[in-house]
Structures are given as structure tokens and as C-alpha cells.
Amino acid sequence: MQAPPQSDSRWLFSRITPTSRRLLLLATGGGLVAGWLGILQAGLIAWLVYATLVIGAEPATLATVFGLWLLSIPLRSAGLSLRDQLALKASLSIREHLRRDLIHDTLELGPVGVAHFGSARAGSVLLDQLDALEGYFARFLPQCLLALLLPLSIIVVAFWLDWLAALLLLFALPLIPLFMALVGMGAESINQRQFQALERLGSFFLDRLQGLETLRQLGRGGETREAMRESTDNYRQRTMAVLRVAFLSSAVLEFFSAVAIAMVAIYVGLGLLGYLTLGPAGDLTLFSGLFVLLLAPDVFAPLRELAQHYHDRAAALGAARGLRDLLDQPATVVARPSKGLGAIRQAPEVRVNGLTVTYPGGDAPAIRDLSFRVGAGSSLLLTGPSGAGKTSVLLALLGLLQPREGTILLGAHRIAEYAPGSIESGSAWLGQNPRLLPGSLRDNILLGRPDASTDAVTDAAARAGVLRFADSLPDGLDTVIGERSAGISGGEAQRVALARLLLKQPGLVILDEPTARLDPESRAIMLATLETLAGQCTMIVASHNPEQFAWIDQRLALGGEPAA
Amino acid sequence: MSDLFYFLRLHGKRLPWLMAGLGLMLASALAGIGLLALSGWFVTATGLSGLLMAAGVAITLDIYRPGAGIRAFAVGRAVTRYGERLINHEAVLRTLADLRLWVLDSLLLQPSTKLAMLRDGELLNRITTDVSALDQLFLRLLAPTLVAILALLAAFAFIAFWTPLPALLVAGLLLSTTLLCILLLVRYGALPGRNLAHGQSRLRQQLIGLLDNLTELRLFDPAHRQANQILDLGAETARRRLQLGQQTTIADCLLLTASQLAVWLMMLLGLGLYGAGIINGPVLVMLVLAVFSLGEILRPLPVAWQQIGRLIWNAQRLRSLQADPIPQLDTTAATAQCDAAVKLDGVWFRHRTGQPWCLQDVSLRIEPGEHIGIMGPSGSGKSTLFQLLQGDLAPCRGRLHAPFGPRSGTTGRGDPPGIAVLGQRTVLFQGSIADNLQLAAPEADSEALWQVLEEVELAGLIDSMPRGLDSYLGPGGRGLSGGQARRLAMARTLLVPAGLLLLDEPAEGLDRQQGMRILERLAANRREQTIIAIAHDRDRLPPTDRILVLRDGSLMDT
Structure with missing residues (x-):
């Protein structure tokens, strides 16, 4: 039986680590102590006034009270500092724990799984949505408990002072959530429409900015500006319509807290004058009256603070959805035992038997019942129209796509028998559209063998034709490339990827359309360099330009069954 | 800092909205102070009169005008607060529109190579982050600060009307602490704030690099060095965030202590003045409670000014969009x-x-x-x-x-x-x-x-x-x-x-x-x-x- 799906807020709660839980409890404790000291201070103020004005106490007796009050001041400040600092610490620790899980999961998910989930979406989960959790743990959760405990503490004290005044406050309290709920329900549906409008406006702004170069070439700069102005105006009007309602809920809170204070003041005043004989009003003194008055604003203050943090909760719940979606993605990578076989042999034999592969979310197999054998140190060219499943075969060979049926043997063993990292350490891959990692060209070449000597790097860079363009760059191989390979062309990035492959000296080389999208010069370098690898490693290449690979030992044409 | 002023000047054409919002914000703050102070006066006055009447002294106390005043402050505070939020959000949305158009105008003057970078999403992401940080510049940072200072001055004038020296002491204590906190946060928070923003941007780059290169990394980096580097970077941003949080907490603590001390001081001095017969009992309580409610107005300042380093960084980065405009050909x-x-x-x-x-x-x-x-x-x-x-x-x-x-x-x-x-x-x-x-x-x-x-x-x-x-x-x-x-x-x-x-x-x-x-x-x-x-x-x-x-x-x- 399957457990019922956990709600997002419960899930968020379950992500609190034991250390963070302790921190959060301590933080709440700090807030509670500060709140209680606030009550004490109100009592001391009331008592000082009462003692001087009514009893006519001597200044000497008051000195202890002033001393006590002075003592409570730093304690109260410290309590609030503790609350803020510890809760922030807990929140950050939870966030980094989650980040570790998510990155681990992303790596487990593999390129196929992430592509299925959406690479941009995964990026937004790992960054923005994770950051959206901060306020929930750092502010909302501790305040949640405080907003319950502090008003209750105050009401208890108020009951002891004057139960009728306490009742006045108590009646105002539950009315607040009621009214807020009423107003909130109206705001909810408008809010959703507003959210859609914001998304549309955001996507309109982004869409136009993304194509701004084209718009300018078309001479549409001015029109775009007008359209943008119009849509933001439109958005503003819609937003204000929502806010007029949404702010009502906080106005209700403000109104009730102000009215409750006013009511308490007037009730106490009339009671003190003796105009009210109702209930305990006759027993009111300046001390109890003033004390209750000073407590009245503090009943509502924690709630007001909670209301301010309410958007933290909304943001976190939205983010939780995204985080869970990513964590719940089924793995597409072949699971491998940690005590499996060690590194693959140099230039392994590759045998594929009856391979059928399906992509996540797809029904029709990308490859059906495929068999072939590549001898150790030999090479194979996979050809066929796009959609014939060339890439799928390569992904399956690397264990990145779980076969539905059939077996793949690398050097006489199935992929699932190897330990994680073992196949990878002896093989290399080159795709058609490399995006280099942020860092220098050298960092990128060194990726597979970080301990390689400078000479080895220079040698690989020379063979891959990297030096031909790197020499004219300001810092040579140490030039830092910009975001997403900005600053060098696609062909140049591909040559860096080739140098990385050469430096690693792999036994198994898998190439997916390595010459597509290349300029003739880069293509010539790529083909000549790959040919020098023939015989040294087992090589499997997918390409729809078979004429470029005359030197490859055998060819296999994949059927023209185009995938949707 | 000059970049921040540049964007502030961009707010200039929304001045009427901003001023209206500011006025309402101040009115709501003053109503809050008035509500508690007048209530204190009323309760004390009635308490003392009640005692006298019980002792058989015939006195009259006007309870209607103070009662009406209390109700007026109560309703006034709720209404001005509602209006203030509406007006201020209107102003923010108008500023947001101005900023977006500014971005568009600036970009249209840039060479195509820069515009081409917009397609990759990273520059775009930067722009949206910067714009959404700066559109709240006035509402989150400047308005609360101005309101706090103006409210402090108003409180000073009010207390000084009764008794000048304590007014000077109390208002001086609060004002100097407020300014000190802001100064501390600007002086020491700007760098961690900028570092944090910078670290976050590096984290973003690295993560996108990871997602773009999952196959490559699996084969060339089976030990997950790249992933560990990202986790280290994440831990580092968390440390910087905590450091920034610490500074905010210190400022917060300072301000809170000062506002409590001000109440304590007002009470101490007030009792002396009462003993000397300079002010009467209800006025004493009114002044103490006025100072008591000032604290709430100062509370949002530390968190607001914690953002300053980040805002400067956002402003610089956004401003750099205008960096090298294309040559205007004749x-x-x-x-x-x-x-x-x-x-x-x-x-x-x-x-x-x-x-x-x-x-x-x-x-x-x-x-x-x-x-x-x-x-x-x-x-x-x-x-x-x-x-x-x-x-x-x-x-x-x-x-x-x-x-x-x-x-x-x-x-x-x-x-x-x-x-x-x-x-x-x-x-x-x-x-x-x-x-x-x-x-x-x-x-x-x-x-x-x-x-x-x-x-x-x-x-x-x-x-x-x-x-x-x-x-x-x-x-x-x-x-x-x-x-x-x-x-x-x-x-x-x-x-x-x-x-x-x-x-x-x-x-x-x-x-x-x-x-x-x-x-x-x-x-x-x-x-x-x-x-x-x-x-x-x-x-x-x-x-x-x-x-x-x-x-x-x-x-x-x-």
C-alpha cells in the first residue's frame, strides 16, 4: 500500500535536521524570553507610575525597581538577537543540506533524466527555489510558535489583572483570523489571476529582451518600447486591483489591534472613574489599568510580525513543490554496486545483444532489438537519419540510459557489474555542442586528469588545435572563458573538448556527431586527430556524415524509423 | 554608491507618489504613537480623578474629548496604514515600469554582441534580479528611514513642549543610535553584502555549468570534484549570509537596547520632574508611553540597511548595461x-x-x-x-x-x-x-x-x-x-x-x-x-x- 502523499508544508518540516531543530527551538525560546521580559517591563512601568502617583512612595524604594528594569533591557535585546541569529543559522544549514541532496540527485538522475525534467527548470530549482526557503525557516516557523505562545501569555497575565479587559482582548484575537480568512478568500482567486498576469508580463519582457537584437534589426525598437509600457501599465492596474483587496486583510489586523487598544483604554478609564461597576471594573487600580493598557499592543505585535512573514511561507510552499518534483524524478542511469568491478581494461571489447531502449516519458522505443560487436581497439560508425536512435545507443553504452531489454557487455562484463566511476575513468565522450565549464581553458582541459603535467596539457592542446587560437588570446591557455563559453566560438570550444579527451588517454571513446556544426578548419583538425587514435582505443562514433570517417573499421546503419 | 544615486534619481519623476506615500506612512506612525500616549494620559487622569472622587472631592473630568481622540487615532492609524500601502505599491509598480523601460532603452543603444548575449538567459537573469532588487529601493530602504527620523523629530518637539532637556536626551539617544546603526551597516555590511551577491552569482554560473555538462562530468569527473566545489561555494555563501545576518542582529540589538533605555530614561527623568512639580502625573505617563511606542518605528531599519551592499552591487551591475554604447554613426x-x-x-x-x-x-x-x-x-x-x-x-x-x-x-x-x-x-x-x-x-x-x-x-x-x-x-x-x-x-x-x-x-x-x-x-x-x-x-x-x-x-x- 502506498502512503498518502505528504503535504508540502509537512515535507518542508521533515527536512529540518536534528541540529537545526535544536537551533530553531532555542531561537523560539529566545523570542519567548524576550516577550516575557517585555511583559515584565510593562508591569514595572505601571508599578512605578502607581507607586509614585498613588502611593507616594519614596525614591529610595523605587531604585530597586529601576535597577531590575535596567537589568531586563540587555536580556530582552539578547533574547531577540538569539532568535534571529539562531533561526537564520538553522535555515541556512537546512538549505545547504537540501542543496547537497539535490545535487547528488541531479548527478544520479543523469543527463537524460535532467533533460526530461528540463535543464533550465533544474537550474531554477537548485538556485532560486532553494533560496526561497530561507525566510520560511529563519522567520516564519519560529514566529509561528511565538504568535501562539506570546499572546496567550499576555492574556493569562491580563486575566489575573482584570478578566473583563482580558476578555476584550481575547474576543479581538479570534476575530482577526476570521476576518482575514473572509478577506483572504476573495483575495485568493484574484491573486491567482494576478499571478498569471505577472508570469505573462515577465515572460513578455524576457521574450522581447531575448530577441532584442532582431527587433532592432527590424527597426522595431520604438514599438517594442510602447508595447512594454502598455503591458506594464496594464499589469500595474491589475496588481492594484488585487492589492486593494489583499491589503484589506492586514488592514483588518491593524484596525482590530488599534480598536482593541482604544477599547481597553476607554474601559479602564471609565472603570477607574467609577462609572462602570460591571464585573471586576470596580477593583481596577492605576497599576492594573496601566499594565493592561501597555500589554494590549503586545497581544497583536507577534501576529503582525507573523503576517509580515506570511509571504515567506507562500514562497517556500511554492518552492517545495519544485524541489520535490526534482527529487521524485525516477533515475534513468543504470544502478551500479559500490563493490563492483574496478576500472575497465584498456580498449575493451563492446558487445550489444538485443538492445531495446525507451526514453522516460516516451512509449515508443528509441532503439529496438539492436545487436553488434566491436572488437577491442577496433572502431564502429553508427549512421542513420536523425531520430534513428544513434544517440540513444551511445547513452546506453555509457550506462546513462537504462535498457528496457537486452544486454551490453563491456570487456565481458555487464555495465551493472561495474562499480560507480569505474567505466567512466577509462572512457571519454564528445558531443556535438560542448559548453565549457566556467574557468580557464586549461581548467577545462585538465578536467579528466587534474594531475597532468603542463607539458602534457600543452601537447594535448597542440594536437587538438587549441593552441592555434589560444595563442592569440590575452592569457593563452589560462584565459578565463565567459558564461557558457562566451568569447570563443563553437568550433573552438569543440577543440578544447577534444584536447580534454586526448589528455585523458581513454580506452573507450564515444563520439556523438563530433563534426556537426563545425567550421571546415575545426572539422579537419578533429578528423585528423581522431584518426590518430584508431587502434589505440575502442571507438564508437555516431555521425550522419559517414564519408568523413573512411578509416573506421565497421559501419552500422540504424533503421529509418524516425522518433516523434 | 553613485550608481545607487543614479537609480534614485530615476525615481525622481514619481516624486508626487513617493511623497504622498511617505506622508501617509508618517501619519500612520504618528497616529500609533498618539494612540498609546493619549490612552496613557487618559487612564492616568481617570485613575487619579477616580481616587479624588472616592475621597469625596468634587471634580469634573472631560472624558469625551480624550475618548474621541483615542478613537480617532485608532481608526486613523488603520486607515492611513491601508492608504500608505496602496500608494506605495502604486509607486513601486510605476518605478518598476520605469526601470524596465530604462533597461530596454539602454540595451537598444548597445552593440549586437551584447544583445546576442541576452539569448543565453544568464544576462537576462542578472537583469531581472537587479531590477527587482532596485524597484524596492525607496519603499524598503529610504521611506522607513525618513519616517523614523521625522517621527523622532516630531516626538522630540512634542516632549520638548513639556520639558526640553529630557526631550533632547531621549531623542538624541535614539537618533544617534539610529544613525550609528545605519553607518555601521553601510561601513561594514557593504563588503559582505557585495561578496554575498558575488558569491551567489558565481554559484549560479557553476551550477549552470554543471547542468550543461552532466555527461562530460560523469565521464571526466567521476569523483564529483565539480559538484563538491559547488557545495563548498554554497557553504561559503551561507557563511557570508550568516555574517551579514550577524551584523544586522548587532544593529538590531543596539537599536532595541537604545529604545528600551530611552523609555527607562524618560521614566527616571519624568519622575524627577513630577517630584519637582514641573509636569503632572498624566503628562508623565503620556510622555513615557510616547517614547515607548517610538521603538516600533525604528525596528525595520537594520534589516532594510542590511541590503545596502547588495543594492550597490545590483545598481553597479545594472548600470554597466550602458557601458559601451555603439558608436553613433553620422x-x-x-x-x-x-x-x-x-x-x-x-x-x-x-x-x-x-x-x-x-x-x-x-x-x-x-x-x-x-x-x-x-x-x-x-x-x-x-x-x-x-x-x-x-x-x-x-x-x-x-x-x-x-x-x-x-x-x-x-x-x-x-x-x-x-x-x-x-x-x-x-x-x-x-x-x-x-x-x-x-x-x-x-x-x-x-x-x-x-x-x-x-x-x-x-x-x-x-x-x-x-x-x-x-x-x-x-x-x-x-x-x-x-x-x-x-x-x-x-x-x-x-x-x-x-x-x-x-x-x-x-x-x-x-x-x-x-x-x-x-x-x-x-x-x-x-x-x-x-x-x-x-x-x-x-x-x-x-x-x-x-x-x-x-x-x-x-x-x-x-
Whole structure:
């Protein structure tokens, strides 16, 4: 039986680590102590006034009270500092724990799984949505408990002072959530429409900015500006319509807290004058009256603070959805035992038997019942129209796509028998559209063998034709490339990827359309360099330009069954 | 800091809204103080009178006017608070619109290379982050600060009316602590704030690198060094965030202690004044409670000023969008010459001195109506040549003459561009197919649209869609395949009423036969237009009168 799906807020709660839980409890404790000291201070103020004005106490007796009050001041400040600092610490620790899980999961998910989930979406989960959790743990959760405990503490004290005044406050309290709920329900549906409008406006702004170069070439700069102005105006009007309602809920809170204070003041005043004989009003003194008055604003203050943090909760719940979606993605990578076989042999034999592969979310197999054998140190060219499943075969060979049926043997063993990292350490891959990692060209070449000597790097860079363009760059191989390979062309990035492959000296080389999208010069370098690898490693290449690979030992044409 | 002031000045035209919001904010703060202070006065006055009356002294106390005052403050505070929030959000939204238009205006003056970077999303992401940080500059940072200071001054005046010296002490204590806190946060928080923002941006870059390279990393980095690096970076940003939080907490603690001390001080001094007979009991309580409620107004300041380092960083980064605007070419001089040929005369170009030349001594003359093809490997200077022809770049040496009118940018209506460009990357927009096409020619009727769709072999497909030309494309033209999108972009370029057609890898993404067919048709149908097409390969070029080769920045005949 399957457990019922956990709600997002419960899930968020379950992500609190034991250390963070302790921190959060301590933080709440700090807030509670500060709140209680606030009550004490109100009592001391009331008592000082009462003692001087009514009893006519001597200044000497008051000195202890002033001393006590002075003592409570730093304690109260410290309590609030503790609350803020510890809760922030807990929140950050939870966030980094989650980040570790998510990155681990992303790596487990593999390129196929992430592509299925959406690479941009995964990026937004790992960054923005994770950051959206901060306020929930750092502010909302501790305040949640405080907003319950502090008003209750105050009401208890108020009951002891004057139960009728306490009742006045108590009646105002539950009315607040009621009214807020009423107003909130109206705001909810408008809010959703507003959210859609914001998304549309955001996507309109982004869409136009993304194509701004084209718009300018078309001479549409001015029109775009007008359209943008119009849509933001439109958005503003819609937003204000929502806010007029949404702010009502906080106005209700403000109104009730102000009215409750006013009511308490007037009730106490009339009671003190003796105009009210109702209930305990006759027993009111300046001390109890003033004390209750000073407590009245503090009943509502924690709630007001909670209301301010309410958007933290909304943001976190939205983010939780995204985080869970990513964590719940089924793995597409072949699971491998940690005590499996060690590194693959140099230039392994590759045998594929009856391979059928399906992509996540797809029904029709990308490859059906495929068999072939590549001898150790030999090479194979996979050809066929796009959609014939060339890439799928390569992904399956690397264990990145779980076969539905059939077996793949690398050097006489199935992929699932190897330990994680073992196949990878002896093989290399080159795709058609490399995006280099942020860092220098050298960092990128060194990726597979970080301990390689400078000479080895220079040698690989020379063979891959990297030096031909790197020499004219300001810092040579140490030039830092910009975001997403900005600053060098696609062909140049591909040559860096080739140098990385050469430096690693792999036994198994898998190439997916390595010459597509290349300029003739880069293509010539790529083909000549790959040919020098023939015989040294087992090589499997997918390409729809078979004429470029005359030197490859055998060819296999994949059927023209185009995938949707 | 100067960048922050720059964006503040941008707020200037929303001054009436901002002032109205500020006024209401202040009114609501003062109403809150008034409510508690007057209530204190009332309770004490009634308490003392009640005692006297119980002792048989005949006195009268006006309870109606103070009662009405209390109710007025109570309702007034709620109403002004509501109004303040509405007005302030209106102001923020207007500022947001101003900022977005500022971004658009700034970008329209930038060279195409910068605009091309917008497509990758990272620059775009930066811009949205910066804009959303800065649109709250006034509401989150300045307004609470101004209100706090004004409320402090008002409280000072009020207390000074009764007793000047304690007023000076209490207001002085609060004001100096407030300013000290702000100063501390600006002085010591700016750097961690900026570091944090910088760290977050590096984290973003690294993570995107990871997601882009999952296959590569699996094979070349099985030990997950890259992933561990990201986790370290995450831990580092958390440490910086905590450090920033610590500073805020210290400031918060200082301010809270000062506001409690102020109440304590007011009570101590007030009791002395009461003993000396200078103020009476109810006034004493009123003054103490006024100071008591001032604390709440100061509370938001530390968190607001914690943002300062980050805001400065956001402002700098956003401002840098304006960094190197394209050279404004003297187009009037160019159009004055009525020679319709495109002429390049010994043109040299490089982006910066010291860097290798992108183009070396390029001379070329293209007659009106001539079709030429240029072949060259990547990095040979093809795109630089196109940018020069479009007026995005100016030659470092030599003369360039492209007599096809100014390339329109920010100027309102947009003159006919004169040059039609099909960029290497396909860019389509959210909207209908007709919208996308009419960007090139707003007055084009559906007949003209169908005709050009026929030319790029899209008419059949679009005709088969239920809504035809009104079929809706998602952001970036989602909904079409790569090849279809390429052909739609081509159709759009062909609709531009232009004398010069620049085609960059026109057949990119099309299959070989269809690409050739369309390019042949295109060249044959446009004998009156000058066409320059560039491609890696000869067989990806339309049939042309001449083919030139660009290699390492030099132009050669085949």
C-alpha cells in the first residue's frame, strides 16, 4: 500500500535536521524570553507610575525597581538577537543540506533524466527555489510558535489583572483570523489571476529582451518600447486591483489591534472613574489599568510580525513543490554496486545483444532489438537519419540510459557489474555542442586528469588545435572563458573538448556527431586527430556524415524509423 | 554608491507618489504613537480623578474629548496604514515600469554582441534580479528611514513642549543610535553584502555549468570534484549570509537596547520632574508611553540597511548595461552620397588595441543588385563584417559605405531599416505567426504574408493549422521545429523592405535539398536587391554572382 502523499508544508518540516531543530527551538525560546521580559517591563512601568502617583512612595524604594528594569533591557535585546541569529543559522544549514541532496540527485538522475525534467527548470530549482526557503525557516516557523505562545501569555497575565479587559482582548484575537480568512478568500482567486498576469508580463519582457537584437534589426525598437509600457501599465492596474483587496486583510489586523487598544483604554478609564461597576471594573487600580493598557499592543505585535512573514511561507510552499518534483524524478542511469568491478581494461571489447531502449516519458522505443560487436581497439560508425536512435545507443553504452531489454557487455562484463566511476575513468565522450565549464581553458582541459603535467596539457592542446587560437588570446591557455563559453566560438570550444579527451588517454571513446556544426578548419583538425587514435582505443562514433570517417573499421546503419 | 544615486534619481519623476506615500506612512506612525500616549494620559487622569472622587472631592473630568481622540487615532492609524500601502505599491509598480523601460532603452543603444548575449538567459537573469532588487529601493530602504527620523523629530518637539532637556536626551539617544546603526551597516555590511551577491552569482554560473555538462562530468569527473566545489561555494555563501545576518542582529540589538533605555530614561527623568512639580502625573505617563511606542518605528531599519551592499552591487551591475554604447554613426553624411554601391575601402577592425585584427585591409565593392557569397571558417571575421555593414561597429581604419539608410534603434517610430538581416541564430517571438511576420512589415496584408510563406515552403504547414496565420507561438517561438522556425525567420527577413539583404548561415538547420531549393528561389526572386550571404560551406550558400573567401580577417577571391 502506498502512503498518502505528504503535504508540502509537512515535507518542508521533515527536512529540518536534528541540529537545526535544536537551533530553531532555542531561537523560539529566545523570542519567548524576550516577550516575557517585555511583559515584565510593562508591569514595572505601571508599578512605578502607581507607586509614585498613588502611593507616594519614596525614591529610595523605587531604585530597586529601576535597577531590575535596567537589568531586563540587555536580556530582552539578547533574547531577540538569539532568535534571529539562531533561526537564520538553522535555515541556512537546512538549505545547504537540501542543496547537497539535490545535487547528488541531479548527478544520479543523469543527463537524460535532467533533460526530461528540463535543464533550465533544474537550474531554477537548485538556485532560486532553494533560496526561497530561507525566510520560511529563519522567520516564519519560529514566529509561528511565538504568535501562539506570546499572546496567550499576555492574556493569562491580563486575566489575573482584570478578566473583563482580558476578555476584550481575547474576543479581538479570534476575530482577526476570521476576518482575514473572509478577506483572504476573495483575495485568493484574484491573486491567482494576478499571478498569471505577472508570469505573462515577465515572460513578455524576457521574450522581447531575448530577441532584442532582431527587433532592432527590424527597426522595431520604438514599438517594442510602447508595447512594454502598455503591458506594464496594464499589469500595474491589475496588481492594484488585487492589492486593494489583499491589503484589506492586514488592514483588518491593524484596525482590530488599534480598536482593541482604544477599547481597553476607554474601559479602564471609565472603570477607574467609577462609572462602570460591571464585573471586576470596580477593583481596577492605576497599576492594573496601566499594565493592561501597555500589554494590549503586545497581544497583536507577534501576529503582525507573523503576517509580515506570511509571504515567506507562500514562497517556500511554492518552492517545495519544485524541489520535490526534482527529487521524485525516477533515475534513468543504470544502478551500479559500490563493490563492483574496478576500472575497465584498456580498449575493451563492446558487445550489444538485443538492445531495446525507451526514453522516460516516451512509449515508443528509441532503439529496438539492436545487436553488434566491436572488437577491442577496433572502431564502429553508427549512421542513420536523425531520430534513428544513434544517440540513444551511445547513452546506453555509457550506462546513462537504462535498457528496457537486452544486454551490453563491456570487456565481458555487464555495465551493472561495474562499480560507480569505474567505466567512466577509462572512457571519454564528445558531443556535438560542448559548453565549457566556467574557468580557464586549461581548467577545462585538465578536467579528466587534474594531475597532468603542463607539458602534457600543452601537447594535448597542440594536437587538438587549441593552441592555434589560444595563442592569440590575452592569457593563452589560462584565459578565463565567459558564461557558457562566451568569447570563443563553437568550433573552438569543440577543440578544447577534444584536447580534454586526448589528455585523458581513454580506452573507450564515444563520439556523438563530433563534426556537426563545425567550421571546415575545426572539422579537419578533429578528423585528423581522431584518426590518430584508431587502434589505440575502442571507438564508437555516431555521425550522419559517414564519408568523413573512411578509416573506421565497421559501419552500422540504424533503421529509418524516425522518433516523434 | 553613485550608481545607487543614479537609480534614485530615476525615481525622481514619481516624486508626487513617493511623497504622498511617505506622508501617509508618517501619519500612520504618528497616529500609533498618539494612540498609546493619549490612552496613557487618559487612564492616568481617570485613575487619579477616580481616587479624588472616592475621597469625596468634587471634580469634573472631560472624558469625551480624550475618548474621541483615542478613537480617532485608532481608526486613523488603520486607515492611513491601508492608504500608505496602496500608494506605495502604486509607486513601486510605476518605478518598476520605469526601470524596465530604462533597461530596454539602454540595451537598444548597445552593440549586437551584447544583445546576442541576452539569448543565453544568464544576462537576462542578472537583469531581472537587479531590477527587482532596485524597484524596492525607496519603499524598503529610504521611506522607513525618513519616517523614523521625522517621527523622532516630531516626538522630540512634542516632549520638548513639556520639558526640553529630557526631550533632547531621549531623542538624541535614539537618533544617534539610529544613525550609528545605519553607518555601521553601510561601513561594514557593504563588503559582505557585495561578496554575498558575488558569491551567489558565481554559484549560479557553476551550477549552470554543471547542468550543461552532466555527461562530460560523469565521464571526466567521476569523483564529483565539480559538484563538491559547488557545495563548498554554497557553504561559503551561507557563511557570508550568516555574517551579514550577524551584523544586522548587532544593529538590531543596539537599536532595541537604545529604545528600551530611552523609555527607562524618560521614566527616571519624568519622575524627577513630577517630584519637582514641573509636569503632572498624566503628562508623565503620556510622555513615557510616547517614547515607548517610538521603538516600533525604528525596528525595520537594520534589516532594510542590511541590503545596502547588495543594492550597490545590483545598481553597479545594472548600470554597466550602458557601458559601451555603439558608436553613433553620422548617418546623414552617409545617406547624402547617392551612390547605391556597398563599398569597403581598406577596412581594418579589432575590438581593442593590442588584440589581433579581426579584419585586415578588407576592400570590397558590391554593385546594387549584385549577389555575393562569402565563405570562411569560424573566427574568420564573418560576423564582424556583418556588424560593420549594419553600423554596429565602426572600422578602426579605412572607409565603409553602406548606403541603406540608418539602422533604427531607439528612435520612436523606426524608419524602414534598409538592411534586412537573417542572423545565424533563429529568433522568434511570443505571439501569432502573423505578429511575428508583421514585425518586419506592419502594413503587410495576409496575401503578402502567404506569398512569402510560400517562398520558404511553410504555407502548407501553416494552412493546415486550425488557426492559420493566427496560430499562437510560445515564448521564443515555441511550437515550431528547428527547421520550421528557421524558415519562418527567413520569411520575416524577406518581408523587410530593404535594399540590402544580409544572410548569416541561411540554411542552418534545414535539410540539404530543401535548403538549396529555398535559397535558389530566394536569389532568383530578388534580382533587384543586393544580397550578401555567408556560410561555412559553399553548398550552404545561395547561387551568387561571386564567391569570396574570408580567412584570418583577409578577404580573397576563390
